Amino acid sequence: MAPRGSADPEPARGPGEPPAGAMASAQLIGRLRAAGCVFAEEEAQILVRAARDRAQLEAWCTRRVAGEPLEHVVGEVAFAGRTFLVGPGTFVPRRRSEYLVERVLRAAAAPTGASLTLVEMCCGVGAIGLSAAQELHRRGVRVDLHLADVDPVALYWAERNAHRAGLPAVRLHRGDLWSALPPELRGAVDVVMANAPYVPTSEIVLLPPEARLHEPVAALDGGPDGTDLHHRLADDAPRWLRPGGVLVIETSDGQAAVTAELMEAAGLRARIDRAPARWGTAVTGRQAGPGSGRPG
Numbered sequence: 001m002a003p004r005g006s007a008d009p010e011p012a013r014g015p016g017e018p019p020a021g022a023m024a025s026a027q028l029i030g031r032l033r034a035a036g037c038v039f040a041e042e043e044a045q046i047l048v049r050a051a052r053d054r055a056q057l058e059a060w061c062t063r064r065v066a067g068e069p070l071e072h073v074v075g076e077v078a079f080a081g082r083t084f085l086v087g088p089g090t091f092v093p094r095r096r097s098e099y100l101v102e103r104v105l106r107a108a109a110a111p112t113g114a115s116l117t118l119v120e121m122c123c124g125v126g127a128i129g130l131s132a133a134q135e136l137h138r139r140g141v142r143v144d145l146h147l148a149d150v151d152p153v154a155l156y157w158a159e160r161n162a163h164r165a166g167l168p169a170v171r172l173h174r175g176d177l178w179s180a181l182p183p184e185l186r187g188a189v190d191v192v193m194a195n196a197p198y199v200p201t202s203e204i205v206l207l208p209p210e211a212r213l214h215e216p217v218a219a220l221d222g223g224p225d226g227t228d229l230h231h232r233l234a235d236d237a238p239r240w241l242r243p244g245g246v247l248v249i250e251t252s253d254g255q256a257a258v259t260a261e262l263m264e265a266a267g268l269r270a271r272i273d274r275a276p277a278r279w280g281t282a283v284t285g286r287q288a289g290p291g292s293g294r295p296g
Contacts, residue, residue: 035065080131091219093127099280112140121194123147126158148180195250196229198222234262243289
């Protein structure tokens with residue numbers, strides 16, 4: 001997570017006295033650890049580095065100890081080698097979702113000068129779609145990116161992050177899954193990606209308080225078995241994907257087979273990929289047509 005401002009000049013100190021930042025870190029670590037923060041040392045470093053002065057550091061520490069997600073407190077999150085803005089009421093992108101970006105890039109492999117239409121469903125702050133689009137842009141691929149979500153708060157932050165990304169073609173759409181997209185995209189999308197909610201409803205109460213109390217329930221709750229939105233995404237994907245286009249969904253290891261079955265039932269050829277060391281699981285479904293061999 002990148003610093004957001006410079007700290008005040010360090011005051012003079014006696015021989016052997018540690019710098020103010022180090023003392024703050026030592027104090028913070030104890031307070032954070034007492035509040036149940038598992039990674040207290042790392043969080044203290046982030047807070048000290050990002051706070052512009054001691055007053056802000058104290059205010060941030062108070063918020064974090066009270067249970068707010070660290071990313072909401074400092075206003076940003078590191079993801080896929082980039083920094084994205086987040087705020088209260090937003091879902092914080094998880095590091096495991098970086099694996100979804102990797103699977104999208106593999107599925108969207110295209111030569112320099114090619115043009116691709118990408119859609120991120122349930123986009124939240126837009127970290128997944130923007131990360132994939134920026135990398136494709138770096139490779140010389142022209143990308144038309146569409147970010148869709150039902151939550152206006154999420155789209156506010158996605159718009160801010162899109163502006164920071166500096167990509168030539170990003171459009172935001174508010175609505176419920178496929179109904180958010182403009183009709184001209186029907187049958188023309190190369191890649192749809194989604195970290196749709198996949199926590200079973202009965203397990204929401206088991207989530208850490210910082211997620212359960214501070215992130216929108218709609219971004220977490222995937223229905224009775226966690227695959228309600230996967231079902232809806234898979235059902236309508238063939239109407240929106242171009243021939244050979246792909247739908248890539250993040251899921252859990254235990255749900256992956258169900259998600260793959262939903263894609264197959266919709267007429268897509270499905271593949272499950274896992275990165276156990278990173279807690280990453282993704283299911284890719286490819287539309288029949290040119291390049292529609294085994295999903296990449």
